[in-house]
Amino acid sequence: MRSTSVDAARLPRLPSEFLWGASTAAYQIEGAADEDGRGTSIWDSFTRRPGTVRDGHTGDVACDHYHRFDEDVSLMRRLGLDAYRFSISWPRILPSGAGKVEPRGLDFYDRLVDALLDAGIEPTPTLFHWDLPQALEDEGGWLNRATADRFAAYAAVAAERLGDRVKRWITLNEPFVHMSLGYSLGVHAPGRTLMLGALPVAHHQLLGHGLATAALRAAVPDARVLIANNCTPVRLRSDARSDEDSAAATAYDALHNRLFNDPILLGSYPDLSHYDMTDPSWGGVVREGDLDTISAPLDGLGVNYYNPTWVTAPTDPAAGLPFDLTEPQEPYQRTTCDWPVVPDGLTELLTGLKSRYGKALPPVWITENGCAQPIGSHDQARIEYLAGHIDAVARAVARGVDVRGYFTWSLLDNFEWAEGYHQRFGLVEVDFATQLRTPRASFEWYRSLIAHQRS
Numbered sequence: 001m002r003s004t005s006v007d008a009a010r011l012p013r014l015p016s017e018f019l020w021g022a023s024t025a026a027y028q029i030e031g032a033a034d035e036d037g038r039g040t041s042i043w044d045s046f047t048r049r050p051g052t053v054r055d056g057h058t059g060d061v062a063c064d065h066y067h068r069f070d071e072d073v074s075l076m077r078r079l080g081l082d083a084y085r086f087s088i089s090w091p092r093i094l095p096s097g098a099g100k101v102e103p104r105g106l107d108f109y110d111r112l113v114d115a116l117l118d119a120g121i122e123p124t125p126t127l128f129h130w131d132l133p134q135a136l137e138d139e140g141g142w143l144n145r146a147t148a149d150r151f152a153a154y155a156a157v158a159a160e161r162l163g164d165r166v167k168r169w170i171t172l173n174e175p176f177v178h179m180s181l182g183y184s185l186g187v188h189a190p191g192r193t194l195m196l197g198a199l200p201v202a203h204h205q206l207l208g209h210g211l212a213t214a215a216l217r218a219a220v221p222d223a224r225v226l227i228a229n230n231c232t233p234v235r236l237r238s239d240a241r242s243d244e245d246s247a248a249a250t251a252y253d254a255l256h257n258r259l260f261n262d263p264i265l266l267g268s269y270p271d272l273s274h275y276d277m278t279d280p281s282w283g284g285v286v287r288e289g290d291l292d293t294i295s296a297p298l299d300g301l302g303v304n305y306y307n308p309t310w311v312t313a314p315t316d317p318a319a320g321l322p323f324d325l326t327e328p329q330e331p332y333q334r335t336t337c338d339w340p341v342v343p344d345g346l347t348e349l350l351t352g353l354k355s356r357y358g359k360a361l362p363p364v365w366i367t368e369n370g371c372a373q374p375i376g377s378h379d380q381a382r383i384e385y386l387a388g389h390i391d392a393v394a395r396a397v398a399r400g401v402d403v404r405g406y407f408t409w410s411l412l413d414n415f416e417w418a419e420g421y422h423q424r425f426g427l428v429e430v431d432f433a434t435q436l437r438t439p440r441a442s443f444e445w446y447r448s449l450i451a452h453q454r455s
């Protein structure tokens, strides 16, 4: 890895209007699972199933942000954030996913938005960060096309209440990860193991994104709408360069990246023939007009980046997937999730998006980037991670990519899905027994970076 100075003052200066932020998600921080009429989400159900989450952890209490948001907004103010990306819990607002609205749920987001605006921080909500109302899962979840309509109706309710103050909206968080971990592999809620049978989940989420975009624009004419896609540069090991390996990389790129970016930015699906998807309507899942809805112009693409993915040709083509995931040969540093730390992958990703989509690529916001590190560590590794990746963004900007902002993941230690509370992504350490918040060294570093970039 190229060494990068971690001195915040020595990082390249990004444009003066560049937006500095931090991200969280409702189920990961809010807690208050049974309060104020909140309905059950698929994560409430999933965490109750034995063996799904490490040590049986749940998000019932999490960071208790529902009651402590004032303290958390004070921390954001201390950081000097321009914007805060949080998610709205669909079952807090529509406990059954559709129909009856729970005003106390809306009141919570009202209070949060007002506190953020008082602190001079732009609220940037995501409408869906994986906590689908269980009642909709009972009707098939995202395998059911009707969920896309329900999502748009929910977007309208949220926008009508908050849209006088909230102007930047994110529809979905990482539809690829929700499809693959939730519906293909069963590692996340709803815990289905459909493998490629999960593909309709991609289309229905994207359709939901398109319909919600229209609903947001109808309710808030000056809304700026984004989607947050998880993107990964796909790499080959240096000992794996055969034509079969290259074909595997192309196939994986189509599934992880292009399946979610092409329909939005180009209005078409990528070639999925590696997956035996030769029927352009996917057996009737993709209907006439859907791609027009999905490709409505966006104000920005949110990019969540953690690391590249290494692939090779499948060792057992009969197993059903046209690639194998593998590990890099290089001795990269690793986070506690065992993810390699590869800052230059972010420059590669951003410049790759620009060369692939050209003028069709709207401005980009990095909507997530960060790392889990050992609890109680001196936090230098997190500082190096952030410095390396922000430097990588600056390199992409210098090469002509229009990147407008960076949201780090995450403000607080939180419920890290199947890993429970074992992975610590926060700039702020949270003691989950006492709810004590303790800013880490990376918090001070990010604060000084933002101050320096503004000076």
Ligand code: BGC
Binding pocket: 025, 028, 173, 174, 177, 230, 304, 368, 409, 416, 417, 425
């Ligand atoms: C998700 C976050 C998650 C983070 C770290 C992203 O895929 O959007 O909710 O905590 O990665 O795993």
